[in-house]
Amino acid sequence: MTKLESKIPDGPLEKKWSNYKATQKLVNPANKRKLDVIMVGTGLAGAAAAASLAEMGFKVKSFCYQDSPRRAHSIAAQGGINAAKNYPNDGDSIYRLFFDTIKGGDYRSREANVYRLAEVSNNIIDHCVAQGIPFAREYGGTLANRSFGGALVSRTFYAKGQTGQQLLLGACQAQSRQIKQGNIEMYPRMEMLNLVMIDGRARGIIARDVITGKIERYSAHAVVLATGGYGNVYFLSTMAMGANVTAAWQSYKKGAAFGNPGFVQIHPTCIPVHGDYQSKLTLMSESLRNDGRIWVPKNKEDAEKIRKGEIRPGDLSEEERDYYLERRYPAFGNLVPRDVASRAAKERCDAGYGVGNTGLAVYLDFEDSIKRLGKDAIEAKYGNLFQMYEKITDDNPYETPMMIYPAIHYAMGGLWVDYELQTTIPGLFAAGEANFSDHGANRLGASALMQGLADGYFVLPYTIQNYLADEINTPRFATDAEEFDAAEKETSEKLHQLLNINGSKTVDSFHKQLGRIMWEHVGMARNQDGLKKAIELIRVLREEFYKDLRVPGNLNDLNPELQKAFRLADFLELGELMAMDALNREESCGGHFREEYQTNEGEALRNDIDFAYVSTWFYKGDEKAPEMVKEILNFEAIELKQRNYK
Amino acid sequence: MKLILKIWRQNSASERGRFVDYSLSDISPESSFLEMLDILNEKLIMEGEEPVVFDHDCREGICGTCGMYINGRPHGPDELITACQLHMRKFSDGDTIVIEPWRARAFPVIKDLTVDRSALDRIIEDGGYISVNTGNAPDANSIPVNKEHADLAMDAAVCIGCGACVAACKNASAMLFVSAKVSHLALLPQGRIEARERVHKLVARMDALGFGNCTNTGACEAECPKGIKLTNIARLNREYYRSRIF
Numbered sequence: 001m002t003k004l005e006s007k008i009p010d011g012p013l014e015k016k017w018s019n020y021k022a023t024q025k026l027v028n029p030a031n032k033r034k035l036d037v038i039m040v041g042t043g044l045a046g047a048a049a050a051a052s053l054a055e056m057g058f059k060v061k062s063f064c065y066q067d068s069p070r071r072a073h074s075i076a077a078q079g080g081i082n083a084a085k086n087y088p089n090d091g092d093s094i095y096r097l098f099f100d101t102i103k104g105g106d107y108r109s110r111e112a113n114v115y116r117l118a119e120v121s122n123n124i125i126d127h128c129v130a131q132g133i134p135f136a137r138e139y140g141g142t143l144a145n146r147s148f149g150g151a152l153v154s155r156t157f158y159a160k161g162q163t164g165q166q167l168l169l170g171a172c173q174a175q176s177r178q179i180k181q182g183n184i185e186m187y188p189r190m191e192m193l194n195l196v197m198i199d200g201r202a203r204g205i206i207a208r209d210v211i212t213g214k215i216e217r218y219s220a221h222a223v224v225l226a227t228g229g230y231g232n233v234y235f236l237s238t239m240a241m242g243a244n245v246t247a248a249w250q251s252y253k254k255g256a257a258f259g260n261p262g263f264v265q266i267h268p269t270c271i272p273v274h275g276d277y278q279s280k281l282t283l284m285s286e287s288l289r290n291d292g293r294i295w296v297p298k299n300k301e302d303a304e305k306i307r308k309g310e311i312r313p314g315d316l317s318e319e320e321r322d323y324y325l326e327r328r329y330p331a332f333g334n335l336v337p338r339d340v341a342s343r344a345a346k347e348r349c350d351a352g353y354g355v356g357n358t359g360l361a362v363y364l365d366f367e368d369s370i371k372r373l374g375k376d377a378i379e380a381k382y383g384n385l386f387q388m389y390e391k392i393t394d395d396n397p398y399e400t401p402m403m404i405y406p407a408i409h410y411a412m413g414g415l416w417v418d419y420e421l422q423t424t425i426p427g428l429f430a431a432g433e434a435n436f437s438d439h440g441a442n443r444l445g446a447s448a449l450m451q452g453l454a455d456g457y458f459v460l461p462y463t464i465q466n467y468l469a470d471e472i473n474t475p476r477f478a479t480d481a482e483e484f485d486a487a488e489k490e491t492s493e494k495l496h497q498l499l500n501i502n503g504s505k506t507v508d509s510f511h512k513q514l515g516r517i518m519w520e521h522v523g524m525a526r527n528q529d530g531l532k533k534a535i536e537l538i539r540v541l542r543e544e545f546y547k548d549l550r551v552p553g554n555l556n557d558l559n560p561e562l563q564k565a566f567r568l569a570d571f572l573e574l575g576e577l578m579a580m581d582a583l584n585r586e587e588s589c590g591g592h593f594r595e596e597y598q599t600n601e602g603e604a605l606r607n608d609i610d611f612a613y614v615s616t617w618f619y620k621g622d623e624k625a626p627e628m629v630k631e632i633l634n635f636e637a638i639e640l641k642q643r644n645y646k
Numbered sequence: 647m648k649l650i651l652k653i654w655r656q657n658s659a660s661e662r663g664r665f666v667d668y669s670l671s672d673i674s675p676e677s678s679f680l681e682m683l684d685i686l687n688e689k690l691i692m693e694g695e696e697p698v699v700f701d702h703d704c705r706e707g708i709c710g711t712c713g714m715y716i717n718g719r720p721h722g723p724d725e726l727i728t729a730c731q732l733h734m735r736k737f738s739d740g741d742t743i744v745i746e747p748w749r750a751r752a753f754p755v756i757k758d759l760t761v762d763r764s765a766l767d768r769i770i771e772d773g774g775y776i777s778v779n780t781g782n783a784p785d786a787n788s789i790p791v792n793k794e795h796a797d798l799a800m801d802a803a804v805c806i807g808c809g810a811c812v813a814a815c816k817n818a819s820a821m822l823f824v825s826a827k828v829s830h831l832a833l834l835p836q837g838r839i840e841a842r843e844r845v846h847k848l849v850a851r852m853d854a855l856g857f858g859n860c861t862n863t864g865a866c867e868a869e870c871p872k873g874i875k876l877t878n879i880a881r882l883n884r885e886y887y888r889s890r891i892f
């Protein structure tokens with residue numbers, strides 16, 4: 001049976017990372033220049049890692065599918081980034097951040113990784129300030145903080161509602177400096193479609209120049225995937241339109257194991273769906289839950305009238321409103337973690353209390369905060385979000401409550417990596433949202449930016465050296481090796497296949513069908529029958545896709561439909577694995593809610609005896625079932641408990 | 647809604663482009679402008695024609711990927727938004743809508759509505775950063791920053807690099823874009839150290855890349871989806887002047 005080696009260093013939790021760094025192998029400056037790293041992705045994880053590795057002296061080749069690295073989807077992150085600085089003096093510490101993250105993830109992540117994440121969180125803030133990130137400040141000139149869900153302290157640093165943008169521009173600027181110095185070669189509009197392995201190691205990639213359609217080969221001593229999350233398997237999500245799983249999935253099919261594919265996050269505060277032409281969902285940052293109160297009408301009759309447009313939310317008095325999060329979770333109130341808030345919204349809407357014309361929405365109301373703090377204060381904090389909301393819905397949230405509903409937002413699952421962020425393929429690393437590592441079954445708000453930058457600035461640049469130190473005698477590779485020929489041929493055949501089906505249905509129409517199956521059966525609430533059904537439906541859909549797809553245009557041209565088709569082909573396989581993973585996990589934890597496993601109050605019922613493990617899937621061929629290997633999670637520092645936000 | 651679309655179709659930079667008319671019906675006023683184009687493309691594909699190529703990614707106004715003239719205005723007829731944030735309720739039933747790519751010497755057309763804006767990245771590479779290596783930073787609160795300056799820096803830093811300012815300018819100048827980066831960094835104590843050198847390098851690179859001169863017409867400010875102010879250009883000029891006399 002396949003064995004997993006997580007390579008967690010010995011020693012007490014607080015010492016593991018410093019012990020690792022003190023004893024790991026390093027590469028001397030003269031040799032660094034001789035070593036190439038391929039960095040696929042220029043989001044926070046990829047740009048930060050590329051810049052840091054290049055500063056150290058390695059030669060980096062960076063890739064992204066957008067026209068500029070600065071447009072990676074990290075740019076869209078709004079709310080903030082966590083760190084254990086304890087500047088507000090409210091009792092925060094590395095341990096508390098570590099504890100909150102493990103608990104928030106419903107005890108399904110690795111202690112050692114999460115502790116390291118909390119440990120380096122403070123270095124991230126220091127570095128970002130030095131780079132000139134314009135974080136929000138207090139009048140005295142010090143940094144300001146706010147709160148996010150799942151924490152009782154204020155540890156989130158932010159730059160208005162554009163924190164991701166500012167952090168990404170900082171990382172991309174650092175990357176630009178290295179491009180200028182000749183240490184990074186930047187390849188925008190270049191989409192990785194295959195991984196090249198030589199003698200069992202990752203040695204290169206096959207990529208398609210999106211403009212010319214030409215298939216190109218690139219070699220390196222190590223390959224890093226920082227390609228983001230796979231939320232677009234649901235078609236509608238808060239992800240960018242081009243976000244995809246292709247790089248990770250093609251690597252999975254070459255032997256890189258996939259960890260917890262069924263763990264995705266459904267974000268409670270997104271603008272509700274309004275029509276079937278809709279192409280994406282827009283997030284309203286969780287930070288709004290600092291000042292907004294979530295409610296639905298207390299009586300079904302009132303909800304009904306609101307849905308018909310007979311009354312307005314403002315017509316209901318305090319007594320006629322049900323602030324259901326405050327009612328159910330008095331300690332955390334509107335700031336419970338995302339999975340809890342999402343399920344609670346679904347529960348109310350399913351029970352007939354939902355608002356909006358579809359009944360699939362709840363209110364997020366700022367009336368009290370505006371009364372307490374004034375409109376100006378609310379505008380200063382959330383102005384751009386309110387503007388965004390108004391542009392989409394034509395409603396003014398200063399005057400009428402926002403309507404929100406949960407939507408797919410983040411993938412906790414991803415390529416399985418060990419403590420060094422190395423996948424099960426030697427020389428292939430994964431960073432940022434693309435790996436499965438730190439968030440267990442649910443990610444806390446403001447922790448993805450932290451993890452992306454931790455991986456990129458402070459973890460990977462060290463751990464990859466432990467691998468590269470043994471590569472100093474490996475000369476640069478030519479790309480004419482037979483392994484490159486074979487990989488290019490495989491990719492080229494796939495592209496031709498997609499172009500030549502000449503069927504009658506567009507990529508988007510298939511993608512929407514897949515999205516509906518995933519949302520209905522592998523979404524916020526799952527059960528055995530539904531998951532089995534999803535697997536069947538996806539198989540049927542996949543067959544139809546290869547028989548009836550229509551892709552216009554040709555190969556040697558800018559052809560967005562062809563790009564979309566290639567991505568969807570991989571989503572159609574990933575979707576099935578996600579359902580299999582969700583079916584295997586007979587417990588509820590974090591974002592994974594199996595209806596069969598809940599407490600009397602409807603809370604997630606974990607099963608630590610049988611399921612305290614990472615389900616790690618190995619590809620065994622298109623016709624064969626994948627093999628699932630368990631990475632048992634050992635909790636030494638933390639006692640496993642049912643999460644309680646009451 | 648029923649619409650007539652006049653869309654610029656061009657196969658490549660070397661071929662000549664032309665307007666092609668399309669008609670669409672049953673468009674919901676609630677759909678976004680790009681969703682309307684999606685519907686058009688689905689229709690074209692089913693009719694065996696090539697869909698219109700346009701750039702887009704986040705569809706929420708932050709990545710800066712989308713961008714086109716809509717009825718002669720960069721990002722279309724609404725204030726402070728990108729093309730992807732524009733909604734069809736801004737139009738009326740029966741409207742004719744003219745859609746064109748950015749037109750500027752430094753932004754060659756690639757195909758249809760897609761242009762090459764990489765010149766903006768080249769400018770940043772010449773010094774649009776603070777030169778600090780990972781691992782060198784002191785504690786974040788050891789550099790206090792005046793709140794007013796921090797807020798002004800943030801207002802400048804929100805530029806999304808969409809190029810609408812260039813497209814709006816009769817000289818196709820990138821001055822608003824450059825001034826946003828210069829201001830963001832010059833307003834912060836961390837960024838002062840390289841401020842003089844930076845402004846000089848960025849302006850020189852902008853000129854070399856074929857962007858035009860700034861003649862203060864203010865069209866850029868009027869069309870910028872992120873509200874980047876002309877005061878940033880004034881600040882750039884002050885920085886530039888200072889960098890020359892010292």
Ligand SMILES: Cc1cc2nc3c(=O)[nH]c(=O)nc-3n(C[C@H](O)[C@H](O)[C@H](O)COP(=O)(O)OP(=O)(O)OC[C@H]3O[C@@H](n4cnc5c(N)ncnc54)[C@H](O)[C@@H]3O)c2cc1C
Nearest residue numbers: 041042043044045065074079080192228432433446448449
């Ligand atoms: C709307 C929104 C708001 C969010 N807000 C917050 C927040 O406030 N706080 C927080 O902590 N987290 C937030 N998140 C989550 C967080 O932004 C992401 O998890 C994180 O930024 C991901 O960074 P990344 O570097 O892993 O990937 P990304 O930034 O997604 O970058 C992926 C990169 O990979 C490239 N790529 C992908 N596939 C290929 C391919 N096949 N070939 C070549 N290149 C490829 C892309 O071009 C891109 O450069 C938010 C997410 C969303 C969607």
Ligand code: SF4
Nearest residue numbers: 805806808809811870
């Ligand atoms: S200054 Fe405004 S218009 Fe110009 S690139 Fe930046 S955001 Fe776009």
Ligand code: FES
Nearest residue numbers: 703705710712730
């Ligand atoms: S698509 Fe990102 S700004 Fe319009």
